Amino acid sequence: MTDASVMEHEDEAGFGDYVALLKPRVMSLVVFTALVGLLVAPAGVHPVIGLAATLFIAVGAGASGALNMWYDADIDAMMRRTRNRPVPAGKVSPKEAFAIGITLSVMAVIMLALTTNMVAAALLAFTIFFYAVIYTMWLKRWTPQNIVIGGAAGAFPPMIGWAAATGDISIESILMFALIFIWTPPHFWALALFMKEDYSKAGVPMLTVTHGHATTRRHVLAYTLLLVPVSLGLGLTGIGGPVYLAVAAVLNLWFVKSALDIFRRDEAAAEADGWRAEKAFFRLSLYYLFLHFSALLVEAALRSFDMGGW
Amino acid sequence: MPIAREHELHHRRLGRNVGLAVSLGAFVLVVLAVSMVKMRTEIELLTGAGDRAPAVAEQDR
Structure with a gap:
């Protein structure tokens, strides 16, 4: 090989x-929520099958991420946060990213079907399609509600985990889906409030750009309030219990108070203290989701000792 | 022209190849483990062996 x-x-x-x-990073959230969905399900799963199912769900999620990076390379190149991603940085060619995304998607769906059942595999296939086609190719560049509907892609993993164990969809798995689905918009809008991303230059109609920060603040509060009945409702189902309900009650009170802090202030106040309330809300949103799913795990562990649950 | 010295590129390629080999090896192990668990479950179901035996015996009675 020459120097040239x-x-x-x-x-x-x-x-x-x-x-x-x-x-x-997205995969780690997928692994955690899918694993919780699988572990809290009433049907027992062999540890090897459970581990393999979680792995294939994670690979499927990763594959949809690769397809997203393939399609969004033009947008990613324009924004500071994303311009060092492998495709815009010129490390991986778009063709290669597409090939990896498609190959891993097909492999993950087939392997999940063989390892668990068709319901789980169909849900994984739909999740990949939803994220790569509905969100990335269609919604993201078209509507400021992109985050709202696109959030469904990130909400499916616990439902897939549940389906992998039970072969079914139930009220419990739908409510776990709903919890992440309604949590996603305020989580991302809080981030958009304090991140100085050039969404308009990239042609992404983020709510902060199209409707301004005041509207975004109202939307954050509205979705946070919507989240309360979903979170508490999940606690009344077969996978909830007193521990979960206590954790959910405290987290919701804290989350609503934090959303009210964001709603009550304007841009001048936010800029003056370096978006402290917005950053606090964003941080809290991460704990909010993590602790909800952890509480579900605790309930499942307690049930195995004939404690917990209703 | 023979390669006279190692370039950083060679290390990167080695890392890529080792990474791919480990991933493929892990995939083979996962498939093997899943196959063994599935086969054992099938055999237990067919022969009524293992934990299911008492339940099957109860049904037979």
């Missing part, structure tokens, strides 16, 4: 670039 040919390959991808293509 080495320079041609200077931007060649390392293994880490291919891992980055699968959005590992």
Whole structure:
């Protein structure tokens, strides 16, 4: 290899670039919620099957992330937060990202079907389609409600986990879906309030850009209030119990108070203290979801000792 | 022209190849483990062995 040919390959991808293509941070949330969905389900699953199912759900989610990076390379190149992603950085070619996304999607769905059942596999296939086609190709560049409807893609994993264990869809799995679905908009809008992303330059109609920050603040409060009955309702189902309900009550009170803090202030006040309330709300939103699902796990653990539950 | 010295690119390629080999190896192990669990469950169902035996015996009575 000559020096000249080495320079041609200077931007060649390392293994880490291919891992980055699968959005590992999103995958970690998918793994956690899918695992909770699987573990709290009334039907017992062999640990090996459960582990494999979670792995294939994670690979499916990663594959949809690769397809998203393939399609959104033009947008990603324009924004500070995303311009170092493997495709816009020139490490992985768009064709390669597309091939990896499609291959891993097909593999993950088939393997989940073989490992568990068709219901779980169909839900995973729909999730990948929803994220890659409905959200990435259609909603994201078209409507400021992109986050609201697109959030469904991130909400499916616990439902897939539940289906992997039971082969079915039930009120419990629908409410776990609803919890993440309604949680997603305020979580991302809080981020959009304090992140100085150039969404307008990239042609992404974020609510903060199309309708302004005051409307976004109202929307954050509205969705936070909508979240309360879903969160508490889940506690009254077969997978809830006193521990979950106590955790949910405290978290919802805190979350609504934090959303009210955001709603009551204007841009001048936010700018003056460096978006403290918005950042606090965003941080709290992460704990909110994590602790809800952890409380469901605790209830499941207690039930196995004939404690917990209703 | 023979490669006279190692370039950073060679390390990156090695990392990529090792990463791919480990991923494929892990995939094979997962398929193997799942197959073994599935086969054991099937055999237990067919022969009434393992934990299911008392329940099957109860039904037979």
